[in-house]
Amino acid sequence: MSTPAVSAVIRKRKANGGFIMSASHNPGGPEYDWGIKFNYSSGQPAPESITDKIYGNTLSISEIKMAEIPDVDLSRLGVTKYGNFSVEVVDPVSDYLEVMESVFDFQLLKSLLSRSDFGFTFDAMHAVTGAYAKPIFVDKLGAKPDSISNGLPLEDFGHGHPDPNLTYAKDLVNIMYSENGPDFGAASDGDGDRNMILGKRFFVTPSDSVAVIAANSQEAIPYFKSGPKGLARSMPTSGALDCVAEKLNLPFFEVPTGWKFFGNLMDAGKLSICGEESFGTGSDHIREKDGIWAVLAWLSIIAYRNKDKKPGEKLVSVSDVVKEHWAAYGRNFFSRYDYEECESEGANKMIEHLRSLVSKSKAGEKYGNYVLKFADDFAYTDPVDGSVASKQGVRFVFTDGSRIIFRLSGTGSAGATIRIYIEQFEPDVSKHNMDAQEALKPLIDLALSVSNLKDFTGREKPTVIT
Helix, strand or coil: CCHHHHHHHHHHCCCCCEEEEECCCCCECCCCECEEEEECCCCCECCHHHHHHHHHHHCCCCCCCCCCCCCCCCCCCEEEEECCEEEEECCCCHHHHHHHHHHCCHHHHHHHHCCCCCCEEEECCCCCCHHHHHHHHHHHCCCCHHHEECCCCCCCHHHCCCCCCCCCCHHHHHHHCCCCCCCEEEEECCCCCEEEEEECCEEECHHHHHHHHHHHHHHHCHHHCCCCCCEEEECCCCCHHHHHHHHHCCCEEEECCCCHHHHHHHHCCCCCEEEECCCEEEECCCCCCCHHHHHHHHHHHHHHHCCCCCCCCCCCCHHHHHHHHHHHHCEEEEEEEEEEEECHHHHHHHHHHHHHHHHHCCCCCEECCEEEEEEEECCEECCCCCCEECCCCEEEEECCCCEEEEEEECCCCCCEEEEEEEEEEECCHHHCCCCHHHHHHHHHHHHHHHHCHHHHHCCCCCCEEC
């Protein structure tokens, strides 16, 4: 069962919560990553108020009680009873599919995916969305069976790294950039909560993706027909979504990295659509980021734009939609550099060095050609429960809207991961087709020199650039 499907099941069946056992988007299996996550009663990752209580209880455990229950046959749906204890095996797809059908116009989606002049491909990366791709995209929406690649879920992801980005989803990228590639490509990760969207020879950054979905949601997705209640992004995610919130006059929130911060806002009725630059996008239909939802949202936008196009007429493409969006809102050039498996000592020293710079920084200081607006270590006070999250990332924000952000991160098991986020806002349409790495080069150079990354870590190059 995918992580978003667990959230849907908890909500539909009014469960007290659910345990998710997954390797997330890391290499998985007996020799690699595996974790346990607890989602609470509204389907969201357990907030600290709950995990703190769980931890408190672990300090006073005095006995462990064991129940002798025979194995349950997980291949058979239905209820098995042992005395007053019962186990129900449920279909992993049905409750989730019901939610998807309440959010999207499946007839509109079918009209696109069954077109002979529209090419679609989905890479499940031998991960959990393989169980969802065929029932949803093929059986329900009419996509060709061979449009699903790596669709068999394997316990070790076929020795792959099921992280849907330009580095680890290279097979899909090669297909989409080939001479006769399809019109639309997407991938999802190990537990089904992340996504990557590609057009023909065109990559949609996650920051742009959530902004485009938000800007088009009211007209293209029935669930949002009254308009979104509010928008939110994680702090390192680009300001593209901010521009949409401002233009549509919607409440907007900038939160720390972690989906639980979105969950509080959703439960309070303040938030509809949100996203993280780490390939997570979602809405308040459940309380998790949702890879299949993001793919269906994009297909809905493309389907809506092409609903009156006759066979043979040129279709509105993914790149057309994004470039129109940039023309209306400006382009936020954005890139993330990941330095994986760094020695923790050097990585921590680098962050301390940056915090020391922040403590002495003053508005108006020159950093190369950039003028500092402010520098800080991001802290967040939750507007719903008043809880405070501090030390969430070191930010250097400049007067032209450019930003450099540094975070120590990682759900992997080896070493520390340093992430550097670089962003520059460009209102000039004539510059929108520049390569992001080229447009951001002065800021990237500045980030590396300000942080002394090479001196602290010995790393010459990032592991992954997105």
